[in-house]
Every structure is written in C-alpha cells, then in structure tokens.
Amino acid sequence: MKGLLLKDFYLSWRYCRAFLVIVAVFLAVSFVGEDNIFFLIYPIMIASVIPMTLLSYDEHDKWTAYSGTLPYTRVQLVSAKYLVGLCFGAVAFLVSMAATTVRMLTGEGFVLEQFALVGTALLVLGCIGPAVILPYVFKYGAEKGRMAFYITIGLFTAAATVLAGIGFQVQVMGGGLWPLAVVAGVAVLIYLGSWWLSIRFYQKREL
Structure with missing residues (x-):
C-alpha cells in the first residue's frame, strides 16, 4: 500500500x-474585493480532481493492466486513490x-x-466532488469519467457563483453550530460511501 501511495505522490x-x-x-485574488469566495473554493476543486487525473495517467501508461501482475488487491488500488485525494484535499x-482566517483578521x-x-462549505465541496466522480471513473474508466468531471465542475462553479452572489451571508440557525456539524458529517459519510461503491465497481470491472 505504501508503494501505491508513493507512486501516486511522485506522479502528482x-x-x-x-x-x-x-x-x-487564486488565493491571492481572494484577498481582493469583498465577495471572492469562489477563489477560496477553487483550491478544493483542484484537489478533488487530482485522483481522476492520476487515474487518467494510469490508464494511458497501461498501469491498470500491469497492476494485475503485482501483489496488490483492487481494494488497495482504489483505496490508494481515495487516500491521495484525502491528503491533497486536507492540504x-x-x-x-x-x-x-487572515482575510477576516485583516478585515472586519x-x-x-x-x-x-x-469551513463547512469547503468540506462539503471537497467531499462531494470526488464522491461523484470516482465511482463513475472506476466503473467506466477515466475517459468516460470525464463526463462526470465536467458535470461536477459545473456544479462547483454554480455553487460558488450563488454563494458569492448572496455574499455568503447565510446565518447559522439559533441552535448553534450543530447544524453545520451535521452537514459536515453527512458529507464525510457520502465520501466513505463513494469509497465503498468504487471498490465494488472496480472489483467487477474487466481490465
């Protein structure tokens, strides 16, 4: 498993x-003006597509076929991509x-x-993107998975535009921060469910 992760980090x-x-x-631009939340979201979008980019290179270099001769299970092959996605997403x-934080401290x-x-919005976007893309890619391959990629990017862009348009002035409900914790928890569960689904798809796929 360590070897798979090192391979993906070298490719990255x-x-x-x-x-x-x-x-x-994009982070530098986020400090210009008042309503540039999209530029804070963009790094999350970039991180969310790195696993699919690595899968594209794997298929192009015939790694997916070659990996069948190595002592790795398909569970490990899928998990490596999700773990790499988690690492880049976390960063x-x-x-x-x-x-x-810097923008807030230097502003109001x-x-x-x-x-x-x-934080909750970024976490949700970071989880939902790979959760939508990766099962489709592991089932049909990277080329067909590009359709899911473009749809997801479109959804990200639309979400960022809406959030910027309303100034991100949504108020936390009177119950405190727990609604945000629930939303974040659901996003994490969706990511874990996507992980499981990708394993099932890849185990049944003929390479």
Missing part, C-alpha cells in the same frame, strides 16, 4: 505541479481556511460562525 509532483501556481494565484482545506474581524460556515 510530475504532472500536477502547475496546480500549485494556479492555487497560489487544500487547511490552506483555504488559513487564507480565510474574526467571526466564529462565519468561519465555521466557510
């Missing part, structure tokens, strides 16, 4: 380094939340409810 460094520049630019989440001040709301 080789093929996805340009994403770092894009993320840096993107922390970077975006750090940028949110730190507001816990607003901070928690932004």
Whole structure:
C-alpha cells in the first residue's frame, strides 16, 4: 500500500505541479474585493480532481493492466486513490481556511460562525466532488469519467457563483453550530460511501 501511495505522490509532483501556481494565484485574488469566495473554493476543486487525473495517467501508461501482475488487491488500488485525494484535499482545506482566517483578521474581524460556515462549505465541496466522480471513473474508466468531471465542475462553479452572489451571508440557525456539524458529517459519510461503491465497481470491472 505504501508503494501505491508513493507512486501516486511522485506522479502528482510530475504532472500536477502547475496546480500549485494556479492555487497560489487564486488565493491571492481572494484577498481582493469583498465577495471572492469562489477563489477560496477553487483550491478544493483542484484537489478533488487530482485522483481522476492520476487515474487518467494510469490508464494511458497501461498501469491498470500491469497492476494485475503485482501483489496488490483492487481494494488497495482504489483505496490508494481515495487516500491521495484525502491528503491533497486536507492540504487544500487547511490552506483555504488559513487564507480565510487572515482575510477576516485583516478585515472586519474574526467571526466564529462565519468561519465555521466557510469551513463547512469547503468540506462539503471537497467531499462531494470526488464522491461523484470516482465511482463513475472506476466503473467506466477515466475517459468516460470525464463526463462526470465536467458535470461536477459545473456544479462547483454554480455553487460558488450563488454563494458569492448572496455574499455568503447565510446565518447559522439559533441552535448553534450543530447544524453545520451535521452537514459536515453527512458529507464525510457520502465520501466513505463513494469509497465503498468504487471498490465494488472496480472489483467487477474487466481490465
């Protein structure tokens, strides 16, 4: 399993380094103006598509067929992509939340409810994106999975536009922060369910 993770991280460094520049630019732009929540969401979007990008390179280099000769199970092959996605997603989440904190402290001040709301939105988007894309890719392959990719990106963009349009001024309900915790928990469960579904699909797929 360690070997699979190292392979994917090496591939990420080789093929996805340009994403770092894009993320840096978008985070910098997020500090300009008042309603640029989309630029905080974009790093999460980038991280969510890295596993699919790696799967595309695996198929192009015939790794999916070659892996059948190695002592790895299909559960491990799928899990490696989800774990890599978690790692990149966690880094993107922390970077975006750090940028949110700095923006608040240099602006109108730190507001816990607003901070928690932004964090929940980023967590949900970070979980839902891979949860939608990866089962489709593991079932039909990376090329056909691009359809799910474009649909998901469209949904992300629409969500970001709506949030920016309303100024992200949704108020936490009087019950405190627990509704956000419930939403975040549901998003995590959807991600875990997607993981399980991808394993089932990949075990039945002929390579």
